[in-house]
Amino acid sequence: MSETILSLNHLHKQFGALQATNDVSLELQTGEIHALIGPNGAGKSTLIGQIAGNIRPDKGSVYLSGTEITGMSIAQRARLGLGRSFQVSSLAEPLSVMRNVMMGVQALQSHSFRFWKPVAQDQQLLEPAVEALERMQLSHRAWTPVCELSHGERRQVEVACALALKPRALLLDEPMAGLGPEGSAKLTELLEALKLEVPILLIEHDMDAVFRLADRISVLVSGSVIAHGDSQTIRQDPRVRDAYLGDADA
Amino acid sequence: MSVTLLIEQLLNGVQLGTMLFLMASGLTLVFGVMGLINLAHGSFYMVGAYATAAVTASTGSFLVGLGAGIIAAALVGALVELIVIRRLYHRPHLDQVLATFALILIFSEGTRWIFGSSPMRLSPPSWLTGFVTLPGDTRYPIYRLMLIGVGITVSIALYFLISKTRLGMRIRAGESDREMIGALGVNISKLYTLVFALGAGLAGLAGALVGALQSVQVGMGEPVLILAFVVIVIGGIGSIKGALFGALLVGLVDTLGRVYLPIFFRTFMPPSEASGVGAALAAMLIYILMAIILAFKPKGLFSAHD
Amino acid sequence: MTNNTPLTNNTGLSKSAAPGVANSGLATQPDNHFDRKGLVQIVLLGLLFLVPVAAYFLGHIYYVNLASRITIIAMAAVGLNLAIGYGGMVSFGHAAYFGLGGYVAGISAYHAFNFTPFMTWPVNVPGSDSMLVVWLVAILVCALLALAIGAISLRTTGVYFIMITLAFAQMIYYFANSWPTYGGEDGLPIYLRNGLPGLDTNNALTYFLICFFGLVLAMAITSRLMKSRFGAALTMARLNDVRLATAGISPYPIRLVAFVISAVITGLAGALYADLNGFVSPTMLSWHFSGELMVIVILGGVGRLYGPLAGAVLFVMMETLLGGMTQYWQLFLGLVLLGVVLFAKHGVMGWLAGRERNE
Numbered sequence: 079m080s081e082t083i084l085s086l087n088h089l090h091k092q093f094g095a096l097q098a099t100n101d102v103s104l105e106l107q108t109g110e111i112h113a114l115i116g117p118n119g120a121g122k123s124t125l126i127g128q129i130a131g132n133i134r135p136d137k138g139s140v141y142l143s144g145t146e147i148t149g150m151s152i153a154q155r156a157r158l159g160l161g162r163s164f165q166v167s168s169l170a171e172p173l174s175v176m177r178n179v180m181m182g183v184q185a186l187q188s189h190s191f192r193f194w195k196p197v198a199q200d201q202q203l204l205e206p207a208v209e210a211l212e213r214m215q216l217s218h219r220a221w222t223p224v225c226e227l228s229h230g231e232r233r234q235v236e237v238a239c240a241l242a243l244k245p246r247a248l249l250l251d252e253p254m255a256g257l258g259p260e261g262s263a264k265l266t267e268l269l270e271a272l273k274l275e276v277p278i279l280l281i282e283h284d285m286d287a288v289f290r291l292a293d294r295i296s297v298l299v300s301g302s303v304i305a306h307g308d309s310q311t312i313r314q315d316p317r318v319r320d321a322y323l324g325d326a327d328a
Numbered sequence: 329m330s331v332t333l334l335i336e337q338l339l340n341g342v343q344l345g346t347m348l349f350l351m352a353s354g355l356t357l358v359f360g361v362m363g364l365i366n367l368a369h370g371s372f373y374m375v376g377a378y379a380t381a382a383v384t385a386s387t388g389s390f391l392v393g394l395g396a397g398i399i400a401a402a403l404v405g406a407l408v409e410l411i412v413i414r415r416l417y418h419r420p421h422l423d424q425v426l427a428t429f430a431l432i433l434i435f436s437e438g439t440r441w442i443f444g445s446s447p448m449r450l451s452p453p454s455w456l457t458g459f460v461t462l463p464g465d466t467r468y469p470i471y472r473l474m475l476i477g478v479g480i481t482v483s484i485a486l487y488f489l490i491s492k493t494r495l496g497m498r499i500r501a502g503e504s505d506r507e508m509i510g511a512l513g514v515n516i517s518k519l520y521t522l523v524f525a526l527g528a529g530l531a532g533l534a535g536a537l538v539g540a541l542q543s544v545q546v547g548m549g550e551p552v553l554i555l556a557f558v559v560i561v562i563g564g565i566g567s568i569k570g571a572l573f574g575a576l577l578v579g580l581v582d583t584l585g586r587v588y589l590p591i592f593f594r595t596f597m598p599p600s601e602a603s604g605v606g607a608a609l610a611a612m613l614i615y616i617l618m619a620i621i622l623a624f625k626p627k628g629l630f631s632a633h634d
Numbered sequence: 635m636t637n638n639t640p641l642t643n644n645t646g647l648s649k650s651a652a653p654g655v656a657n658s659g660l661a662t663q664p665d666n667h668f669d670r671k672g673l674v675q676i677v678l679l680g681l682l683f684l685v686p687v688a689a690y691f692l693g694h695i696y697y698v699n700l701a702s703r704i705t706i707i708a709m710a711a712v713g714l715n716l717a718i719g720y721g722g723m724v725s726f727g728h729a730a731y732f733g734l735g736g737y738v739a740g741i742s743a744y745h746a747f748n749f750t751p752f753m754t755w756p757v758n759v760p761g762s763d764s765m766l767v768v769w770l771v772a773i774l775v776c777a778l779l780a781l782a783i784g785a786i787s788l789r790t791t792g793v794y795f796i797m798i799t800l801a802f803a804q805m806i807y808y809f810a811n812s813w814p815t816y817g818g819e820d821g822l823p824i825y826l827r828n829g830l831p832g833l834d835t836n837n838a839l840t841y842f843l844i845c846f847f848g849l850v851l852a853m854a855i856t857s858r859l860m861k862s863r864f865g866a867a868l869t870m871a872r873l874n875d876v877r878l879a880t881a882g883i884s885p886y887p888i889r890l891v892a893f894v895i896s897a898v899i900t901g902l903a904g905a906l907y908a909d910l911n912g913f914v915s916p917t918m919l920s921w922h923f924s925g926e927l928m929v930i931v932i933l934g935g936v937g938r939l940y941g942p943l944a945g946a947v948l949f950v951m952m953e954t955l956l957g958g959m960t961q962y963w964q965l966f967l968g969l970v971l972l973g974v975v976l977f978a979k980h981g982v983m984g985w986l987a988g989r990e991r992n993e
Contacts, residue, residue, distance in 0.1 A: 622789070
């Protein structure tokens with residue numbers, strides 16, 4: 079029995095004359111990886127912004143587990159269980175991996191206006207953070223400053239940070255970007271294991287990874303979803319081929 | 329009587345506004361093009377006034393003095409840019425604030441060392457003293473009217489410089505994309521020195537003109553500098569149009585507030601208290617104005633940088 | 635042993651894992667050892683304490699008061715350091731809180747001295763010559779002002795924030811300058827230093843010890859605060875506020891609270907300063923003082939616990955020594971500051987104690 083966790087209903091967003099999002103409806107269900115693909119300039123970033131909360135849609139709504147989050151701030155959405163990773167790594171570089179991951183745990187447990195107890199001794203914070211790191215196979219790097227990590231490890235930390243929120247849904251923005259074949263394969267494996275617990279909305283350029291991982295794929299072109307289905311359907315859809323070939327021509 | 333007062337105060341407000349614009353345009357250009365916050369801008373105002381006073385005293389000609397003041401301020405500006413400021417462009421704003429704060433200390437104490445602590449004499453030339461009678465029987469000092477004229481002339485000249493010349497084109501390119509103009513083969517460091525010197529020259533002009541009205545002394549640039557900050561924050565940092573609008577707004581609100589707030593409080597308060605409350609409130613008025621504007625538009629009215 | 639209870643690892647020297655965590659030492663951070671930094675810190679604090687005590691018993695009251703001055707200014711800078719160094723909020727208007735704290739002490743003493751009420755409506759509020767009352771009021775007033783100023787200023791960032799905090803402080807400055815009741819630009823003398831029950835606050839050493847206690851308390855609170863959950867969130871707000879929001883914590887309220895705490899510490903230092911000098915004037919509110927506080931924070935090393943203290947020692951020493959040699963000492967201060975900003979980014983503490991570990 080699958081249930082809808084995240085749903086986008088008829089989202090519209092216009093920038094000047096550009097219709098960046100045009101009547102987009104999507105949903106993410108338990109146990110699945112739903113991939114969102116599309117050529118450059120298709121409006122993926124704008125759409126992600128509307129899900130994550132840094133862009134407000136002109137029309138339409140976003141629901142997370144039945145709660146409308148359309149007007150909420152980024153932080154409110156996160157507390158409700160929307161974990162996300164960024165296309166460009168956005169970790170606090172000088173801090174240790176642990177300190178980055180602990181932030182989400184902290185938000186989850188209560189407000190941050192606790193002024194006295196040192197976090198470095200706070201097992202309530204540390205244990206869930208360790209758990210999230212173990213899930214991403216990063217325990218051995220817990221106290222390493224982020225700036226000393228490899229690119230692939232940073233990607234894993236990003237996901238671990240999102241996991242620390244005990245999210246109901248994960249929004250991963252090109253997690254494979256810049257990874258070599260090895261790193262990409264490793265992350266693919268980790269995500270595959272993860273999806274049973276947390277459904278993932280995956281925005282990805284790496285088509286191999288998408289076709290291997292995704293249960294469903296939606297194709298975004300010029301702000302609209304032009305195709306939707308499993309990887310077999312998408313592979314054979316002529317409109318998708320057009321969109322991608324057209325993109326390659328340009 | 330009250331119409332006369334109003335006209336006179338409106339003109340005073342515009343006069344303060346035009347002088348603030350001379351200060352604020354340089355500040356906002358330097359921020360817009362180089363991304364630098366420059367506290368030492370008030371020092372160029374002071375340098376301009378001192379140079380004008382010194383040269384006017386030795387040559388006897390106010391105009392020669394004024395020219396010397398502008399050139400001195402621009403030269404000092406160029407020198408400061410070459411020695412110190414260009415090391416700060418890629419630094420955090422905190423470093424810029426501190427380094428230019430240090431420059432203020434150096435300039436102020438240096439000037440005190442050279443010229444002494446007592447104010448220097450500088451008065452408008454005899455052909456600019458006296459009054460004109462405006463419609464409505466308002467008698468208004470010719471010199472202040474001339475300041476308004478200079479302010480308007482400079483504003484128009486600046487507009488043409490920025491919108492119609494090659495230099496202006498490069499400045500605008502620099503405002504929108506700093507890396508870009510380097511790629512276009514423009515000699516950036518020369519452009520930066522030029523823009524900085526231009527801003528310093530304008531500040532020096534303002535200092536000389538106002539110095540003849542008030543007094544030429546160490547620290548004269550600081551109150552003006554802070555008013556100019558309020559101006560560019562209100563107008564939107566980096567925007568010349570915003571600086572012009574903000575300068576006139578601040579000039580008018582400040583001038584009219586100081587005159588009319590005590591009068592207003594006198595209508596329902598004993599006079600002695602009314603002047604105290606009125607003066608205190610008038611001193612805060614432009615900051616309150618700024619707070620209100622920022623509460624609605626955190627980036628100022630004509631923001632050039634988002 | 636079953637590890638159901640949350641355990642705290644209090645054994646500061648233990649390098650091994652906290653016993654509460656299964657299988658590895660992951661959940662504890664490796665401890666810092668006693669090192670050069672610790673030595674420099676102890677020497678600095680020890681000298682600040684011992685020199686005035688020795689001076690007092692040798693009869694050099696001047697040096698005791700000088701040490702009080704250093705201590706108070708260091709405390710004001712500790713407050714500012716919380717905003718700038720730990721919170722990344724470059725406030726150019728902390729003189730507002732310093733001066734306001736000073737005026738609370740001054741105005742309260744003025745009314746207590748004249749036996750006039752501060753206000754009669756809606757309730758009768760008399761003046762007070764008790765430091766405890768003064769401090770409490772200073773905390774409240776500074777917190778409220780910082781809440782209002784911070785709430786507006788923190789909507790902006792970068793240069794806007796710098797200029798707006800400056801402008802608001804100027805607003806308070808001009809208000810104090812033109813409000814005649816409490817001396818206007820001439821300032822307000824405090825004829826009798828405010829008192830504390832059981833202590834002779836007029837004794838220079840006693841007063842120094844009060845100030846010293848204030849400084850140590852402010853530093854201890856800052857240190858503890860920055861290790862707490864609040865501190866973790868504030869650090870993240872400084873380093874990467876998008877990450878903080880994505881983790882589910884809104885940066886704005888975190889920053890605002892830190893700004894208020896910072897202002898309160900600086901305000902308390904202001905109250906102590908007014909009582910030390912027996913005088914309060916708009917100079918305490920001036921933007922020059924805001925600038926000097928920033929200079930002290932930077933000279934000492936921004937975002938370091940002992941930075942403000944090192945900066946204050948250096949600043950007041952320079953003021954005293956150079957000021958004794960030439961009346962143009964600020965020219966040299968300017969040159970030193972320029973040198974530090976351009977060439978020694980990590981301040982005196984960075985130079986003495988090595989670079990800070992970023993935790």
